[in-house]
Amino acid sequence: MPIEKKTYMLxxxxxxxxxxxxxxxxxxxxxxRVVSTDVEIGYLHRAFEKHAETETWNNVVPWTDRLNYVSxxxxxxxxxxxxxxLAGLVIPERxxxxxxxxxxxxxxxxxxxxxxxxxMELGAFTVFLYLIKxxxxxxxxxxxxxxxxxxTSYTRVGGVKAxxxxxxxxxxxxxxxLVREAIRDSDKLLTKNRIFTxxxxxxxxxxxxxxxxxxxxxxxxxxxxxxxxxxxxxxYLVYDRLDFEVPVGSKGDNFDRYLVRMAEMEQSMRLVExxxxxxxxxxxxxxxxxxxxxxxxxxxxxxxxxALLKLYRAKVDQTLRGGQRxxxxxxxxxxxxxxxxxxxxxYGSIEGLMNHFELIMWSWGIKVPPGEAYVAVEGGNGxxxxxxxxxxxxxxxxxxxxxxxxxxxxxxxxxxxxxWIADIIPTFGSVNMIAGELDR
Amino acid sequence: MIGQTVWTAVKVALALGFGMNMAGLLAWLERKQSAISQDRxxxxxxxxxxxxxxxxxxxxxxxxxxxxxxxxxxxxxxxxLHALAPAISLGFSLFCLSALPFGGVVHVxxxxxxxxxxxxxxxxxxxxxxxxxxVHGVVMAGYASGSNYGLLGGLRAAAQMISYEVCLAVSxxxxxxxxxxxxxxxAVLWQGRLLGGWLPAWGIVVQPAAFLLFLAAGAAVTxxxxxxxxxxxxxxxxxxxxxxxxxxxxxxxxxxxESIVIAGLIVTLFLGGxxxxxxxxxxxxxxxxxxxxxxxxxxLVLLLLMQIRWTLPRFRFDQVLDLGWKNILPLAMLNFIVTxxxxxLWRLR
Numbered sequence: 001m002p003i004e005k006k007t008y009m010l011x012x013x014x015x016x017x018x019x020x021x022x023x024x025x026x027x028x029x030x031x032x033r034v035v036s037t038d039v040e041i042g043y044l045h046r047a048f049e050k051h052a053e054t055e056t057w058n059n060v061v062p063w064t065d066r067l068n069y070v071s072x073x074x075x076x077x078x079x080x081x082x083x084x085x086l087a088g089l090v091i092p093e094r095x096x097x098x099x100x101x102x103x104x105x106x107x108x109x110x111x112x113x114x115x116x117x118x119x120m121e122l123g124a125f126t127v128f129l130y131l132i133k134x135x136x137x138x139x140x141x142x143x144x145x146x147x148x149x150x151x152t153s154y155t156r157v158g159g160v161k162a163x164x165x166x167x168x169x170x171x172x173x174x175x176x177x178l179v180r181e182a183i184r185d186s187d188k189l190l191t192k193n194r195i196f197t198x199x200x201x202x203x204x205x206x207x208x209x210x211x212x213x214x215x216x217x218x219x220x221x222x223x224x225x226x227x228x229x230x231x232x233x234x235x236y237l238v239y240d241r242l243d244f245e246v247p248v249g250s251k252g253d254n255f256d257r258y259l260v261r262m263a264e265m266e267q268s269m270r271l272v273e274x275x276x277x278x279x280x281x282x283x284x285x286x287x288x289x290x291x292x293x294x295x296x297x298x299x300x301x302x303x304x305x306x307a308l309l310k311l312y313r314a315k316v317d318q319t320l321r322g323g324q325r326x327x328x329x330x331x332x333x334x335x336x337x338x339x340x341x342x343x344x345x346x347y348g349s350i351e352g353l354m355n356h357f358e359l360i361m362w363s364w365g366i367k368v369p370p371g372e373a374y375v376a377v378e379g380g381n382g383x384x385x386x387x388x389x390x391x392x393x394x395x396x397x398x399x400x401x402x403x404x405x406x407x408x409x410x411x412x413x414x415x416x417x418x419x420w421i422a423d424i425i426p427t428f429g430s431v432n433m434i435a436g437e438l439d440r
Numbered sequence: 441m442i443g444q445t446v447w448t449a450v451k452v453a454l455a456l457g458f459g460m461n462m463a464g465l466l467a468w469l470e471r472k473q474s475a476i477s478q479d480r481x482x483x484x485x486x487x488x489x490x491x492x493x494x495x496x497x498x499x500x501x502x503x504x505x506x507x508x509x510x511x512x513x514x515x516x517x518x519x520x521l522h523a524l525a526p527a528i529s530l531g532f533s534l535f536c537l538s539a540l541p542f543g544g545v546v547h548v549x550x551x552x553x554x555x556x557x558x559x560x561x562x563x564x565x566x567x568x569x570x571x572x573x574x575v576h577g578v579v580m581a582g583y584a585s586g587s588n589y590g591l592l593g594g595l596r597a598a599a600q601m602i603s604y605e606v607c608l609a610v611s612x613x614x615x616x617x618x619x620x621x622x623x624x625x626x627a628v629l630w631q632g633r634l635l636g637g638w639l640p641a642w643g644i645v646v647q648p649a650a651f652l653l654f655l656a657a658g659a660a661v662t663x664x665x666x667x668x669x670x671x672x673x674x675x676x677x678x679x680x681x682x683x684x685x686x687x688x689x690x691x692x693x694x695x696x697x698e699s700i701v702i703a704g705l706i707v708t709l710f711l712g713g714x715x716x717x718x719x720x721x722x723x724x725x726x727x728x729x730x731x732x733x734x735x736x737x738x739x740l741v742l743l744l745l746m747q748i749r750w751t752l753p754r755f756r757f758d759q760v761l762d763l764g765w766k767n768i769l770p771l772a773m774l775n776f777i778v779t780x781x782x783x784x785l786w787r788l789r
Contacts, residue, residue, distance in 0.1 A: 010588050018674045032592070032757060121674040123665050123754030129478040189751065195666055196753050421592070422675050422756045 007035050014043050018121050018425050022435035032421050037413040044435035052399035057157050057366045065151045068437040070113045071106035071380040076155040082375040082386035083157050087368045094330040095159040096237045097279040104268040109135050110380030111261040118429030122199055127186045134182035137175040158339045159332030169276040176269050200254035204415045204427030214411040218382020218404050219260045224252035230378040242274050257430040301347040338366045365394035381405045381432050403437040451557035455538040463696035464499040474750045509685030516586035526690035529577030533697040536567045540704040541625045543714045543730030556625050563624035575601040578679050585682035593679030597670035603764035607657040611650050611772040614779035615643055615709050628713030640717040643710030649775045651710045653768050658702035666752040669760055703741035711737050
């Protein structure tokens with residue numbers, strides 16, 4: 001009598017440690033073999049795109065932080081680049097370099113999180129803590145640069161919020177030494193570890209053709225041997241002036257994806273180091289004068305000493321650092337129709353005050369000419385695209401985000417079916433699913 | 441006769457107490473050890489009157505929390521089996537402890553006192569049998585939970601245990617052959633001799649391959665990383681997925697006690713047991729030193745097992761079985777055959 005093989009259903013997630021609380025896999029299993037997979041997404045849907053239509057152009061930036069929340073600075077840059085393309089704005093060079101520096105720092109944090117979390121899910125808890133410790137050094141730097149660890153909101157239409165602190169390059173280079181050490185330690189613990197390689201080699205394999213057909217980009221695609229990197233294929237900002245390699249794999253399995261990410265972290269750090277060598281100076285020294293507390297400054301303005309005001313700089317809060325006149329020209333575009341004037345000008349001159357109000361008042365603000373633009377940047381997971389449509393209004397008509405991790409998620413059944421339950425963990429980990437960006 | 445029985449009962453009770461307390465202490469040790477190797481502080485918040493004693497009170501807090509939690513049985517589960525499973529696991533593993541020779545026989549107050557709780561001439565198979573019986577609790581837990589995750593964990597545990605207890609026994613066969621006994625106390629005494637007049641004839645010296653094989657198989661039997669596939673916290677969460685409170689903690693304690701048993705076997709069979717090389721232990725002081733030496737060696741082996749746990753990632757389920765059947769078992773058999781021939785040729789010489 002033939003033995004009847006029966007399959008059974010296993011519901012994995014959303015309350016499952018490997019599913020990050022936001023993904024549900026409905027698995028059909030035959031023993032420990034996966035027969036079919038049904039991926040359910042949408043547990044973190046926040047209507048980012050719809051919400052963006054109700055915000056002014058600049059006010060969308062904080063919502064982009066919440067897309068890929070382990071590399072928010074890349075999202076900030078990507079969105080602003082799309083708006084600037086539509087508005088025809090040119091960012092000063094220092095601003096462009098700052099965007100590249102912040103993006104690459106974010107890419108390192110992104111890959112550290114991905115590799116660390118995948119390793120932890122495979123039982124290598126120590127590696128996770130080493131890498132998260134390294135990420136912490138970078139988060140502290142990002143905190144110094146932007147005023148926040150995760151919700152950075154660093155870019156503005158036309159530039160960036162603030163210049164970097166004076167000792168930032170030294171601090172970054174010191175932190176990189178620690179990050180490199182953590183990566184080296186993890187590399188020793190994992191890359192030649194037979195247990196680890198047995199788990200990741202040959203699992204979650206996707207062919208080059210399939211990866212392209214699914215629209216997969218980023219480290220996931222590069223692991224199959226396709227050297228597609230937006231930074232190289234369609235250079236934006238100042239990437240065409242920088243020297244970096246695009247690491248590729250060959251087999252398209254979890255191990256190659258791990259190796260690609262490990263190599264990319266080194267490349268990103270190299271990029272930041274080059275940026276520090278190339279970055280043009282700010283305009284700190286141009287108008288050095290006495291600093292005055294903001295409230296004193298304001299009082300002077302009220303009492304009519306406006307001519308004197310030009311001689312002083314307002315000492316403003318850390319979060320308003322971008323308000324200082326001296327450095328603004330280097331990091332923000334000079335276009336008054338899109339860039340808030342310096343606080344000194346707002347308090348010190350009627351033109352500045354009017355300019356300020358014209359940008360801040362309800363239904364005034366930045367007016368982006370009608371049309372549409374698509375800009376893609378290389379996010380942590382691949383091609384992160386923003387398609388913005390303007391009707392000439394002070395807020396977007398439509399913002400569409402192309403989340404890079406949606407596409408490997410769509411290919412997930414193909415990657416998982418036929419494998420073991422245990423293979424779901426490294427494969428899903430290497431997708432680097434970030435629900436904020438996936439579900440938007 | 442009655443005195444002897446009372447003494448045995450006292451010793452067994454002490455061994456169980458030692459096991460339970462040691463498990464709590466191990467939980468603390470593991471927290472601190474992993475914290476040190478991962479560059480963090482470790483649990484240190486539980487304090488009594490402001491004294492946190494390096495986090496030692498966290499174990500008490502854990503136990504209190506475990507005891508006061510709701511005794512929850514999943515509605516699709518089987519309540520009696522659900523309650524019985526952790527008791528079976530814990531009971532069998534605790535029993536193993538009492539067969540370990542914590543010390544030799546000392547002459548105090550005109551009498552001979554054996555420091556081994558249960559003296560048996562077949563102590564080794566006894567410990568191995570009871571160690572493997574514990575898996576029934578695990579399988580029962582998975583079955584009684586009425587959850588596919590629990591069931592998978594239970595089945596994995598059963599398969600792993602069956603594979604590795606074979607390896608465990610075969611890897612020890614060579615030792616038993618050399619020592620010429622299955623009595624753990626006799627095995628310790630055999631290791632008291634000196635090779636060439638200076639090298640203690642510990643198991644690790646005469647059977648180095650068996651030591652490594654037993655270490656691997658023993659780590660697998662304790663179901664701890666890298667062999668924690670029945671648990672696999674990020675895959676199937678484990679056979680205890682539907683357990684909470686003290687019943688859950690009982691499984692955790694079982695894991696710790698199994699570690700102690702495996703470490704105790706390693707100390708007994710490979711590291712000279714309670715003996716201190718080149719020193720003859722007699723009298724009351726000798727008895728105390730025996731216990732101290734045994735505990736110190738035990739602690740070292742446990743630290744080694746912990747370091748392995750916090751260094752290596754987890755195997756995949758099928759790879760664990762491959763490793764057991766295709767690598768460790770053939771090597772253990774080879775080791776046994778080589779040992780037998782070696783010993784025979786030595787005697788014929």
